[in-house]
Amino acid sequence: MDYEQLVTVMRRLSIEAGDKIMEIYGADDFEVKTKSDESPVTIADEAADKIISDGLRAAFPDVMLVTEEQSATHSASGDTFLIVDPLDGTKEFINRRGDFTVNIALVEGGVPTRGVVYAPARSRMFFTLADGSAVEETGDFPKDSMGPVQPISVSTPDNAALMVVASKSHRDQATDDYIAKYNVRDMKSAGSSLKFCLIATGEADLYPRVGRTMEWDTAAGHAVLTGAGGAVVRFDDLTPLTYGKADFANPFFIAHAPGVELKAS
Numbered sequence: 001m002d003y004e005q006l007v008t009v010m011r012r013l014s015i016e017a018g019d020k021i022m023e024i025y026g027a028d029d030f031e032v033k034t035k036s037d038e039s040p041v042t043i044a045d046e047a048a049d050k051i052i053s054d055g056l057r058a059a060f061p062d063v064m065l066v067t068e069e070q071s072a073t074h075s076a077s078g079d080t081f082l083i084v085d086p087l088d089g090t091k092e093f094i095n096r097r098g099d100f101t102v103n104i105a106l107v108e109g110g111v112p113t114r115g116v117v118y119a120p121a122r123s124r125m126f127f128t129l130a131d132g133s134a135v136e137e138t139g140d141f142p143k144d145s146m147g148p149v150q151p152i153s154v155s156t157p158d159n160a161a162l163m164v165v166a167s168k169s170h171r172d173q174a175t176d177d178y179i180a181k182y183n184v185r186d187m188k189s190a191g192s193s194l195k196f197c198l199i200a201t202g203e204a205d206l207y208p209r210v211g212r213t214m215e216w217d218t219a220a221g222h223a224v225l226t227g228a229g230g231a232v233v234r235f236d237d238l239t240p241l242t243y244g245k246a247d248f249a250n251p252f253f254i255a256h257a258p259g260v261e262l263k264a265s
């Protein structure tokens with residue numbers, strides 16, 4: 001795999017998909033359909049999926065591709081593949097709350113090693129460079145050349161006063177009970193894979209997810225967080241969260257800056 005090429009292509013496709021998503025977001029109205037798993041989908045999900053899949057297949061014809069919108073056609077995957085959630089945080093998108101992201105990642109040997117997370121309505125873009133380190137790009141995100149980038153890295157947390165981030169649209173008692181085990185200075189809520197990025201930049205220390213997600217929801221954010229020095233572990237045994245699992249379903253997990261003294265579930 002040519003990582004320089006991969007980063008260039010992932011970044012460009014995320015911007016092209018983000019542009020399309022924002023075009024639909026800005027329209028007066030858009031249709032919301034319900035998928036077989038009851039989750040909502042819009043023409044923005046489908047249009048962004050097409051842009052990204054066509055682009056990845058053209059650039060990397062030999063690498064397996066898994067996308068949320070085409071998930072019904074995926075089977076046993078092996079442990080190296082590209083994985084895409086073209087619009088994570090669909091509920092945020094529908095409710096016009098802004099916290100939605102375009103997510104593209106490379107998983108190698110069950111580990112997300114490169115990824116891009118782009119939040120077009122927030123004008124924030126996070127990705128890994130070819131060497132796997134994480135950056136945030138600022139500016140107006142030109143398609144064909146990288147704008148100014150800043151290396152990002154996780155916080156050195158104060159375990160007596162942690163900053164915790166949790167889902168905006170999927171928050172429950174189990175999550176609150178687990179968070180109650182920590183000394184929390186403040187809580188943020190955020191939608192989509194942005195939660196991983198807030199830990200990657202040091203804006204938060206801990207993100208426990210006691211609820212369902214799929215691998216495409218987490219792979220790109222996970223890659224960015226790893227590149228910034230953070231980690232994602234399973235909620236049940238605190239071992240690393242891996243990819244290429246049956247049905248691409250994740251167990252509950254905890255994303256964190258390594259300095260957080262993790263509590264058992």
Ligand SMILES: Nc1ncnc2c1ncn2[C@@H]1O[C@H](COP(=O)(O)O)[C@@H](OP(=O)(O)O)[C@H]1O
Pocket residue numbers: 039068085087088089090091167168169170190191192193212213214217
């Ligand atoms: N019951 C469930 N089963 C599978 N995935 C779920 C789920 N509830 C939420 N999710 C996933 O969580 C994502 C939203 O995350 P958050 O709540 O952190 O914003 C959704 O992504 P999509 O919006 O791409 O469908 C969805 O995939």
Ligand SMILES: [Mg+2]
Pocket residue numbers: 068085087088089216217
């Ligand atoms: Mg998603």
